[in-house]
Amino acid sequence: MTMTGRTWAAAFGLTLMTAACGASDTDEGGEAAPIKRESVPQNDFTPAEIEATIDRLVAEINENSIQPMQLTVLMKSLAGYFAPIATGANRAMGELGAAGRVTGNVLGPTDASAEHMKAMADQTRQIEQVVTDGAEGLAITPFGEGNVDAIDAAVAKGIPVVTLDVDLTTSKRSIYVGINNTSAGTTAGETLLPMLPRPPGTVILHGTEDPTWADGVNRTQAAQGVLVNAGYDVLVQPIDYLHEAEDVEALKAVIEAADPPVVGLIGVFSVSYRCAMAADAAGLSDLPVVAFDFEPQTVGYMRQGRIKATHVQRQYYAGYLGPYIVYGIKTIGLDATREILARQLVDGTRFDLGVDVVPAEKVDDFTAFLDSIGADQ
Template sequence: MNHHRIWNGGILLLSLLFAALFAVFAESVQHTRELTSLLRPEPASGERPPRVALISQVQNNPFWQSVEEGAASASKRFGMDLESMGPTRIDPEEQARLLEKAIAERFDALLVQGQNNPAYARLIDEAAASGIPVITVDADEPGSARKAYVGTDNRAAGQRMGELVVRRVGESGRIGVLIGSEASNQQLRLEGFRSVVKRYPGLTIEDVRTSNISRLQAEEQAEDMLREHPELKAIVGFSALDGLGIAEAAKHLKADDLLVFGFDDPGETRQEIGQGRIAAALVQQSCRIGEQAVTLVHDYLQGRKPAELHYTGTIVLDRASLATLGDGSSAESCP
């Protein structure tokens, strides 16, 4: 009997001790939560921050990473939550699926690349009808209900590239061209480029191929182009990795006299220009595109209607501009 009493008394003491420890733990957890809530910045309205989705053409691409950097900087400044997504390889259908998913998840705003596709435009219209503003970046979707476009004037960029090539190649010779995809921005660059080349009867565009936004495919396509057309004076690339791929192809085939022209500055471009393997590159303001797009979203959510077109500029990167920028400087500064 005494053993049972001692046993029961021990259990009671342990239970009381456990209850006391649990109460102390619960109080500590609550105190930690209160401190965390004090440290966490709350939106002025007391509501959750606006959620913005950036749907890029392809992830792990230097251009789109820079767009995301600018968008993230502006999102932080305005107290927004930015979520970036995109296909791992160029895939317009996957972009459309991601757009459908973002609409279903009720993001407060969407930043998307246009596709010049009626079905894609209808998805943008669906988002707008649901009260979700859409800003197109890099490539426009002008027939849709998007609120604005932010990016390069791509036809003008193609013309500027044409003028740059004429200055280096001269008024006669054969030229090859790589475009990254069939997207409207690439087509507009090619259209602008053609408009300049047509002014010079001695200049011809001998071949146009697609690299699928891939450095390796740019290299392969450029090698095939040079084998079929060894007389080419220049090859021009219109997406971010084309110039590096073309330069590698020229190195493999010992096409030392080939003039290589690239688009954007994916990291190694300056080195290749300094070594003479790339003649020049036309660099977009990719970081600024992301920053301006999020700024327009913020303004729209504050009740300010944006202008329809917001063109960002381009910069010529060559040996002369490198001397001004220096080896460690970028062709653009991100906010």
């Protein structure tokens, strides 16, 4: 395969070259070997409903004779936030490969430092390349709208495409797997609410109002709506991902200038631990802070009691579901696949993974859960 742009690699070196239909994969009647899922330890954070949905999908696939498929998972990155997605995708590809159903691999850049537009262009070329190389199904964590034409071209060739983590509603992708950002933002707002004194008061929301980032705006506005409806003034401080010192200083300035005074802070993206940094810098270390995602800095502040709770996306399950849904579309059809996924589908096309609400006193339990599924972040 010709790689373009940045250096790309198979996730964790687990390139799957399983024979599509070997003698050991079928019985004399031509039926496929059953898919055997790796067991998931039961834990307070195990998503029982999602696990049950996956079991139903696998059971239905197992009822069908083998249909070999070349499937590729394209990742934004193999590291950091995206590492659990790659872990889940590799596990699913391994299970499908062991049953003689899928060949392919999980690919992503080893260097994720490229500027966004260049990274998106590189990924577009990678989509085109894997299609040229014979991919019959594709799961992808896309960069954005610049990927739409390549995805639509793949779909036009009869290749089912499932988007993971970031949706592209303007594309012809079959299904999106990730969080419903409106629901996630609502949940975050509801988590902070009981920690606040009664109104009046100001809540600082570390979010975005960038109209080109629909998912981010939806999450921000949903959290804002919960707090405004409860009677609080909400000031949205736009996030500055790349410049931490400036971001914290801007948050501190807003805290100090707020009228009525600030009674709490909420961040709805991965660097929301900066809310705690800003409150401390303003000399208000008693303000309740609610965060998003499970960055090491967030965990550190949770252990100190400075961040009261965080909301963690289920990246592992996004990666794990991707190959199974793509293969399900091939073997049992899109409508049948959607019917099985219906309990978690929004608008018939978006699989809502939900979020784990992790209070500070449960941080060790949640860490143990992530360890148990190999989804360290």
